[in-house]
Amino acid sequence: MQLLERDIPLTSAEISQLWVTYMNDSAAICHLEHELNIVEDNEIKSILQYVLKVSQSHINSVVEIFNKENHPIPHGFKLSEDVDVTAPRLFTDKYYLNTLNQLGKIGLNNYSLAVSLVAREDIYHFFSTCLNESDKIIKWTNDVLLSKGLYVRPPQLPKAESFDYVTKQSFLTGYFGERRPLTATEIAHLYANFQRNALGSATMMGYSQVAKDKDVVQYFIKGKEIAQKHCAIFESYLKENDLPSPMMLDSEVTDSTIYTFSDKKMTFYSSTLTAVSLGYYGTGMSMSPRRDLGVMYSRLMAEVAKFADNGAKLMIKHGWMEAPPQAADRDELTNN
Template identity: 35%
Template sequence: MGKIYLTSNEIGTMWTQYIQNSLYIQILKYFIETVEDNKIKELIQDSLILSERINNEIKSVFEHEDIPIPHGFNDQDVNLKAEKLFLDPFMIQFLEHTLKAGVIAHGSTLIVSTRKDIRQFFTETTEDSLRLFNKCTDLALSKGLLVRAPSIKVQPDIEYVEKKKYMSSFSNRPLNMVEITHLFENIKTNTVGEMITMAFAQTTNNDTVKKFMNRGLKISQKHIRIFQKTIKESYIDAPIGSNSYVTNSKNRVFSDKLMMHFLSVLTAAGQGNYSTASTASLRNDLILSYQRLAAEIAGYAKDGADIMIEHGWLEEPPQAPDRKQLITD
């Protein structure tokens, strides 16, 4: 049997994971330098070890297959001597967010891969990410830092939708559990985005980046208000996370390249979350709201990509050969 080459799926997903893990590695290194709680520090160290192991494996595979190793991010993109920018509770929220994303990313790579060694590796990393996510959730619960979804008593009987009024924007029916789930999760993710853009805005000396971060901060705050209002209209207490886990430090911690790329990751995740929520919701007003807000994020993401291209911060993914050029040359 001849050599089994990597597929485009395997190359593309591993390339993306390498870039994103190289970014997380720098953030986690900084967290280790500034964290005060030993239990949280242990969780950060475990997450750092996992991210480094994933990137070392991807690097090894790419070298063996003669695929260029992405530049990604390195020690030049973080100032480990900078004073504390994020309080410890934020670090748990950050880990909860990134570990969720990791489970999805590793699982996605697994299900689009065909080579046995690649499937085996991402089976293991998915399991490791799940283990760390559970550890993170248990730690947050023990410290009273987990923002929990509302506890609601549901209707006693199974029912079917009998009238189109159920989906109407004007029915004023109570939210169902699926709709509440997505509203709640989108409040949580926007709260993380709110704190990140706030921290990045106050620590960059690049006016363009600062303006972009301030714009992202306002978008996050606006979306949080919209989702909270929707929940409250059904007489349900809207989850309120703290946005006060950012210190007053103005010392630069991360490079502008890293901060801009991280925002591109967050906006892409936000668009995916809103698309999923729109599909799962049955009230037309919710569907339209998610679509409108997703369009706003898409415009923001486009402007962010333009800034990265202008400054030479956007690394190109591996591309297929340009056959037209090969034929005409």
């Protein structure tokens, strides 16, 4: 007898991916509702409207699935608690467009992982749809960035006359003596990580201006300093090979100090971006044969991991960290 879909319980992987989606999209809705109130560029406004519609549909789908499974709905983030949609502009339209582009790329990574982890047909269909939506967001924002002359293309390389093989062990070195030029893959990751940190620096700067708690303000200031430091490191490797680096985005932050987002929502969003950067750094390290680059990424990952740990401690201290779904504590059940 074939089991009906409703008779197949959700796996831990499916529950976790649905939970993360709910948390991320409920936080994104707070941003999007505020941005739609003040965005001036109609092309960017159209993308914001689409992304808001997508995030709201994700929330509705997760709630429907969890209700059918009698699974508790996360609290997440609420418009009534975590944002003042009438607050003055904190970032420019250019920042919004670049953020939407990066969110599409993050969504592509997250949902491709989810698709690889889930099996139940309705859950697979949901995340497959999410994956296609992220692809659309990336393509749409790329087109608008290009049309406005804001798309920053990675460096171009001279055309190779033929393929070649590596014949010297020096291809892997990088600590002493003459270092070989960067490979195209190494350049791509250095460039992309610079762009993500440039956006992170602007985000932390803006958040530090409107945060209320002193500890939270200092956390964002530290995050801005780390992002700027990492940009300088990535830029130094590019300059060493006479390659250009992207522009910083700190000028896209306004001088507003008016309450815009709750400290809880901003800290959660920053922690999420920090966790994502660890994954990107790990990928950059695995794709960089030159040993000095591997050591560099390892060192930066340790710094980012410490910053993420401080963010988690900050959220626990203020009672902001919502516990994700967990396995049963058998020792506690036995004692009770």
